Amino acid sequence: MAKSRHDASEEQTGSAEHRQSGEHAGGGMGMRGVSRPMHESHDHGMSDSQRSEMLRMHHQQTLWVYWTILLVGVWVLLSPVTFGYGKAMVVPSGERGVWFSSLTHDELRATLMTFSDVASGLLLLVFGWRALRPNRPVSLWVCCFVGVWLNVAPVLFWAPTAAAYLNGTIAGALLIALTILIPGMPNMIMYMQMGPPTPPGWSYNPSSWPQRWIMIVTGFAGWIVSRYLAAFQLGYIDQIWEPFFGQGTRQVLNSDMSHMWPISDASLGALAYTFEFLMGYMGSPARWRTMPWMVAFFGILVIPLGLTHIVLVISQPVVVGHWCTLCLLAAAIMLPMIPLEVDEVVAMGQHMIDAKRRGDRGGSLWTIFWKGGQADDCTADERSPELMQLPERPGRVFVASIWGMSFPWTLIATSAIGIWLMFAPTVFALQQSTETFDAADVMHLGGALILTTAVIAMGEVLRLGRFLNVVLALLVIGLPWLLTGGDTASHINNAVCGIAVILLSIPRGPKQEMYGRWDRFVR
Structure with a gap:
């Protein structure tokens, strides 16, 4: 959609205000075109009618996103007949059964995947159509959770073909991006409170784009490694690369320790990394304050679940008697993510305590958790480099991405x-x-x-x-x-x-x- 000169003028004005408020210096992706209208303003006194008008304008500028949801719905609906989930089905590695059964239940797995895609496609068509009108947050969240489900279904149902697994995970990730990443959180314009992005008393912003860039990169790397391990466990490939420990990787992936789970543990790891990778994109450079719930869920994925993953990997030589190079690599990717993420969780926790004491959102901790609080005593982020400087100044951006870690x-x-x-x-x-x-x-x-x-x-x-x-x-x-x-x-x-x-x-x-x-x- 072409923009009028009036729209372009508004964007330039908004960009100037954005830089003055200090958020633009928080990494350089805060605006993302027209998808962050509230981040272009630092007016704390907007009326409900002004917010509603801004919501309408934002919806008009991102209308292509909601039409694309409908197209993805058609794609998902027709996927079972296009990719033939019931043809050329594979069995899991080591001839293991599924769901604690001794059988592979090929036909049942194909039927469940078919039903899942058909139902998901229909839901996307219904709620995607509703989302074409502004102020339909419930419809957008339904489409988002359909995307989450499309990532979960191939893991839960042991997708019988590689096409079913790939189609579900890619379509699901695309839907999450279309519903809450590209246009932003549904209706967040109606309640978000603006302000500088650096927490009170902090020397840097733990939610700046350089800080999140390193999490996105490591999350994606973990996704790729875990997906390769999952492809072997699910039976899509017959050989697995192991450069150092002979048949160690095969022994670990087919071990009793691995079979303790009713689903493929490698595919479960790939699922966790998928969400970690996508959640790196969520929110503004002030998300520690504006989206405490998201930072909390991200922290749960990275910290306790990450530690669990690491402990399981380091126990392999004790329980199984073998090492697995790619399992060690996945754990090595996860390990630095913990200290890199925990500072953002600390900033979020401090904000919730302060907001509760100030009486933000009526003093309701529950409301603060879901909607965030005010930006009292926050400061402009004049320190973080622009993420767009990465190709020219990779060293500076990398150093900014690991602020909060030191190496005595x-x-x-x-x-x-x-x-x-x-x-x-x-x-x-x-x-x-x-x-x-x-x-x-x-x-x-x-x-x-x-x-x-x-x-x-x-x-x-x-x-x-x-x-x-x-x-x-x-x-x-x-x-x-x-x-x-x-x-x-x-x-x-x-x-x-x-x-x-x-x-x-x-x-x-x-x-x-x-x-x-x-x-x-x-x-």
């Missing part, structure tokens, strides 16, 4: 000791068995957990977590003496490594940023 030599050395402990049982030729818990297992798990703790503690808001390594080091020193499988050389090695970890965990290391009231916990 003590934590780097602790990480190196953790890596050594993971592989020390092989160096010392220690005997180990999946039937018993022995000294080699302590070294494997202890080293991996020490490494994990050290990397997470590189996030300054979690620097206190380094003291957990003191406990882990004591276990590495003492437990092998009580178990079988160790020898004198390995015990001496464990003692030296454990004492070193304890000593290295004492100093805090440099603190480079400020975090408002959280500063007192960075010690």
Whole structure:
């Protein structure tokens, strides 16, 4: 749709105001064309009629998005007859059954996927048509959740063909983008409170685009790796790449540990990474304040679920008796995401406490959680570089993307000791068995957990977590003496490594940023 000169003039004026308010300096993607009208204004006193008119104009400018939802609905509706879900079906790797069954239930899986796509397509046609009119947030959210479901269905139903899996995940991701990423949150114009994006007392904005860019990149990388592992588990490919550990990856993916789940655990990981990747795009550079619910859900995906994923991977040599290179790669991608995301969660938590005390949204914590609060004491983001500078100044943008992390030599050395402990049982030729818990297992798990703790503690808001390594080091020193499988050389090695970890965990290391009231916990 061509824009009139009046519209272009308005956008230029809005851009100037946007830069003055400091949000434009928050990374350079805050406006995204016409899709962020509220981010072009810093007027806190807009009337309901003005907001309604802005909503109408925004809907008119993004009307193509809602028509595209209808087209995706037609695509999804006709996918089963186009791609033939019931033809050339595959069985999961290792000839495992599905849903804790000993059978593969090929016909049932094809039927469920067909029904899912037909029902999803019909819902998109009905609610996509309703969304063609402005002020229809429920219809847009229904279309968004259809997109979520299209990502879930191939995992839950063990999609019997690669086409069914790919079609569902790509169409689902596209729908999420069309409903809440490109046009923004439905009807957020009606309640969003504007203001500068940097939290009170903070030296940087944890929701700036450079800060989110690194999360988008790592989330996408994790998605690609996990999807490849899922393709093997679901039976779409017969071979899996393993450069270092022989048949280790195949053994892990077909192990009893993997079969503990009623669905493919690799495809579940790919699903989590999909949402992490997409959620990186959600919201403005002030989303820690305007969208606490989204930051909270993003934090849950990255922090507790990420830790669970990492723990499962590091337990593989103990439970299965094999290493998996790509599983280690997926865990290595997830590990730095935790300290990179936790600062945004801290900023969100601080804001909710402040907003509750001020009486924002009538003092309702529940309403603040879903709609955000005021920008009292926030400051302009004059520090974050523009994301568009990445091709010319990649170093500057990358450094800005990891603000909130610092790398004391003590934590780097602790990480190196953790890596050594993971592989020390092989160096010392220690005997180990999946039937018993022995000294080699302590070294494997202890080293991996020490490494994990050290990397997470590189996030300054979690620097206190380094003291957990003191406990882990004591276990590495003492437990092998009580178990079988160790020898004198390995015990001496464990003692030296454990004492070193304890000593290295004492100093805090440099603190480079400020975090408002959280500063007192960075010690």
